[in-house]
Amino acid sequence: xxxxxxxxxxxxxxxxxxxxxxxxxxxxxxxxxxxxxxxxxxxxxxxxxxxxxxxxxxxxxxxxxxxxxxxxxxxxxxxxxxxxxxxxxxxxxxxxxxxxxxxxxxxxxxxxxxxxxxxxxxxxxxxxxxxxxxxxxxxxxxxxxxxxxxxxxxxxxxxxxxxxxxxxxxxxxxxxxxxxxxxxxxxxxxxxxxxxxxxxxxxxxxxxxxxxxxxxxxxxxxxxxxxxxxxxxxxxxxxxxxxxxxxxxxxxxxxxxxxxxxxxxxxxxxxxxxxxxxxxxxxxxxxxxxxxxxxxxxxxxxxxxxxxxxxx
Amino acid sequence: xxxxxxxxxxxxxxxxxxxxxxxxxxxxxxxxxxxxxxxxxxxxxxxxxxxxxxxxxxxxxxxxxxxxxxxxxxxxxxxxxxxxxxxxxxxxxxxxxxxxxxxxxxxxxxxxxxxxxxxxxxxxxxxxxxxxxxxxxxxxxxxxxxxxxxxxxxxxxxxxxxxxxxxxxxxxxxxxxxxxxxxxxxxxxxxxxxxxxxxx
Numbered sequence: 001x002x003x004x005x006x007x008x009x010x011x012x013x014x015x016x017x018x019x020x021x022x023x024x025x026x027x028x029x030x031x032x033x034x035x036x037x038x039x040x041x042x043x044x045x046x047x048x049x050x051x052x053x054x055x056x057x058x059x060x061x062x063x064x065x066x067x068x069x070x071x072x073x074x075x076x077x078x079x080x081x082x083x084x085x086x087x088x089x090x091x092x093x094x095x096x097x098x099x100x101x102x103x104x105x106x107x108x109x110x111x112x113x114x115x116x117x118x119x120x121x122x123x124x125x126x127x128x129x130x131x132x133x134x135x136x137x138x139x140x141x142x143x144x145x146x147x148x149x150x151x152x153x154x155x156x157x158x159x160x161x162x163x164x165x166x167x168x169x170x171x172x173x174x175x176x177x178x179x180x181x182x183x184x185x186x187x188x189x190x191x192x193x194x195x196x197x198x199x200x201x202x203x204x205x206x207x208x209x210x211x212x213x214x215x216x217x218x219x220x221x222x223x224x225x226x227x228x229x230x231x232x233x234x235x236x237x238x239x240x241x242x243x244x245x246x247x248x249x250x251x252x253x254x255x256x257x258x259x260x261x262x263x264x265x266x267x268x269x270x271x272x273x274x275x276x277x278x279x280x281x282x283x284x285x286x287x288x289x290x291x292x293x294x295x296x297x298x299x300x301x302x303x304x305x306x307x308x309x310x311x312x
Numbered sequence: 313x314x315x316x317x318x319x320x321x322x323x324x325x326x327x328x329x330x331x332x333x334x335x336x337x338x339x340x341x342x343x344x345x346x347x348x349x350x351x352x353x354x355x356x357x358x359x360x361x362x363x364x365x366x367x368x369x370x371x372x373x374x375x376x377x378x379x380x381x382x383x384x385x386x387x388x389x390x391x392x393x394x395x396x397x398x399x400x401x402x403x404x405x406x407x408x409x410x411x412x413x414x415x416x417x418x419x420x421x422x423x424x425x426x427x428x429x430x431x432x433x434x435x436x437x438x439x440x441x442x443x444x445x446x447x448x449x450x451x452x453x454x455x456x457x458x459x460x461x462x463x464x465x466x467x468x469x470x471x472x473x474x475x476x477x478x479x480x481x482x483x484x485x486x487x488x489x490x491x492x493x494x495x496x497x498x499x500x501x502x503x504x505x506x507x508x509x510x511x512x
Contacts, residue, residue, distance in 0.1 A: 078478070082329075086480040092470050098477040281480060282331070 003181045006242050010187060011059055018055065021048050040205070046286030054284070054293075058190070062183055066171055067114060069183070073168045074110040078102065079283060079290040080160035080298075087275040088152045093142030097133045097150075101157050105129055109165050116172050125162040130154060159268065159298050160291065166301035173305075175312050178244040188243050188250075189257060189304055192236040193296050196258045197265070200228025217269040220262075229258045244312050256307060257300045264299025316393040317368070324361040328354060328468050328481040332362035335511065336487025337458055339364045343423055344456045346371070346485070347445055349438035349508050350427035351466030353379070354476060358465055359425050360394060362483035369395075372417050373425040376401045401430065411444055418452050428504065432471045437509050441501040449491070449500065457489040459504065461511035484511040 001009070025045045032041045061072040085098060105125060112121040134150040167189060171182045178185075204224025212220045236254025240247040268291065272280055281289025324330050332339075348359060356373040363371055377398040380390035390396040397413050409415075417424060426448075428441035449457060464481040489507050492500070 082478040082480060085477075086464065090467065095470065095473050095477060099475050102478055103475075 003184055006181075006184060007062065007187070010184075010191075010239075010242065014055060014191075018048070018052060021051070043286050050284050050286055062187070066183075069171070069186070070110045070114050070168050073164060074106055076290060076294060077106050077110075077161045077164050080164065080280075080294060081106070081156055083281040083283075083289045083291045084156040084160055085153070087272070087277050087280070088149075088156065089145075090149060090153070091142060091144070093140035094137055094149055094153060096140065097137045097153055100133070100136065101129075101153065101161070105157060106161055109161055110168070113165060113169050113172055118172060121165075121169065121172075125157060129157060133157070155271075163298040163302050164294060166305040167297055169301075169305055170308070173309055173312075175244045175308070178312075181242075181244075184242040185244070185308070188236070188239055189301060190297065191239065192232055192254050192257045193261045193300050195235055196228055196232035196261050197296055198228075199231045200224045200262070203227030203231070213266060216273065217266055220266065225262060229255075229262070232258050244308075253304065253307065257304050260300040260303045261296030264296045267299070268295040316389065320357060320389065320393055321361045321368075324354065324357045327476055327478050328358060328465065329479075330358040330361040331480070331482050333482055333484045335484055337456075337485055339367060341367065341370070342456055343418070343421060343452075343454070344371075344458050344488075345418075345424045345426055345445070345448060345452075346458045346460050347426045347428050347441075347504065347508070348460035348462055349512075350429045350432050351434070351436075351462065352432060352469040352471070352476075354469050355427065355432075355462055355465055356394065356396070356425060358462060358481060359460060359483055362485075367423070370421070371423040371425060372397050374399060374414060374427070378402065397424070411447055414444070414448060415451060418448065418455060423455075424448075428501070434466065434471055436466065437512060438505055441505050443497055443501065445504060446497045446500050453491070457504070459486040459489060459507035459511060460484065461486070461508050463512070486511045 025041070025048050028041045029045060032038050057072065061068045081102060085101075090098065109121065109124060112124060133153055134146075137146065137150050137153075167186060170186045170189065173182060173185070175182070175185075201219070201224070204219060204221045204227075207223040207227060208219075208221035210222040211218065212222055212225065233251055233254040236257070237247055237251035240250035243250055243253070245253055272278075272291075279288030280291035283289050284293055287293050346359060348355065356375060360368060360371065360373055373394055373396045375390055375394075375396040375398055377400050379386070380396060381387055381398050390398065397417050399413055400410060414424060414426075426445060428445045429438050430442045433439050445457075448455075461484040462481065463484065464479045467477070468479045468481060469476040486507055489504055492503075495503075
């Protein structure tokens with residue numbers, strides 16, 4: 001099968017899953033009786049509708065090729081960073097570092113992927129941006145809360161730009177016998193992360209009892225995690241034929257993705273709540289903000305990227 | 313005009329979101345004066361973008377001639393895309409009634425977007441209002457006065473900076489200011505200011 005044919009089969013599979021989800025949503029909408037239940041079903045249905053849109057955007061970007069995919073992820077970084085800095089108490093003295101983060105760091109980071117310059121892509125933000133952002137902030141001359149402000153901006157850029165960019169960076173890996181198919185590997189990552197989120201949500205709603213970290217993320221339960229993670233790993237394993245992995249390797253990689261995604265959701269939820277918010281934003285109906293949707297990708301992508309790069 | 317206007321709205325939404333929150337009133341074709349706190353050069357665009365497209369054509373922002381009238385590009389966007397009403401801020405440049413362009417626009421049946429502080433402030437709450445709003449209120453008793461609070465825009469482009477930084481900004485529309493018969497200027501202006509502060 002050519003990569004394109006594989007992609008069409010995958011989209012048919014995803015479309016089928018979404019149809020089933022929409023059908024279940026419609027049935028629940030008719031059958032729900034209580035007020036609490038109605039809220040849950042309404043949230044579920046707006047999530048499903050948002051999924052259709054997100055899958056559509058993704059599919060189009062895939063078909064249009066590498067640059068469009070990079071553009072899509074750059075836009076995701078842009079909106080996620082916008083959400084992060086909005087919740088962060090920045091001051092006038094942060095204006096130039098913030099401007100540079102949005103309009104220099106994001107384009108540069110994604111340009112480096114498009115250019116295939118791995119060496120600079122890997123250190124550009126952790127070295128150059130890390131040093132220069134506080135330097136520019138210092139030039140503004142405001143020492144009030146300087147370390148806190150600078151650290152928060154560095155954190156925001158690391159998570160929303162550096163970490164997220166590792167997902168499309170899969171496109172620049174050179175894997176023997178897998179040339180020209182890297183877009184499918186990106187699809188594998190996104191699919192496993194997002195399915196894991198969805199399945200953990202569903203399994204948590206059905207069987208959730210024991211909360212893992214009630215203060216940080218009240219919806220995460222042991223039952224939800226185990227059920228969702230297991231199911232997502234099995235689906236990931238079943239997708240081995242689009243990856244350079246054997247079925248067993250695909251299962252292991254899925255487990256790493258699922259685990260990191262879970263930890264990312266947890267850690268970023270703690271960050272979000274320490275900034276005094278329940279959702280990062282309101283951009284994606286039913287889900288919250290952009291960062292609520294890609295928090296797990298931001299943690300899973302760098303680790304999956306380096307595992308793949310090291311072992312394959 | 314339509315294309316460049318849509319372009320400006322798109323750019324504004326990408327940069328600062330400009331999400332409307334109708335807290336005390338609903339979008340309506342009734343003739344209105346929207347008055348808001350003023351903290352950045354993007355305020356006008358933010359309110360205009362937050363309005364439904366159908367109302368943008370008949371809602372005219374009031375803009376300072378010394379800023380928006382400067383240079384061909386700014387002037388084009390102000391007068392052609394936003395169809396702003398340009399007014400003279402400095403006393404030296406004025407001839408006759410400074411409010412005349414505004415009263416003419418209201419007489420045409422259009423709505424106005426106004427920043428009664430007259431200039432941009434650095435704080436999150438507005439300073440004392442200038443008297444223009446009072447005279448317009450007296451001259452046009454049927455026009456609804458809608459207080460508007462712009463949240464976060466002072467972070468996006470604070471006074472003294474020349475480039476915007478993306479932040480999620482909210483445009484809060486309050487309920488119409490009720491009219492008190494025979495109210496004096498000072499107490500009306502303070503009441504109008506409080507209505508904006510109350511939305512913050």
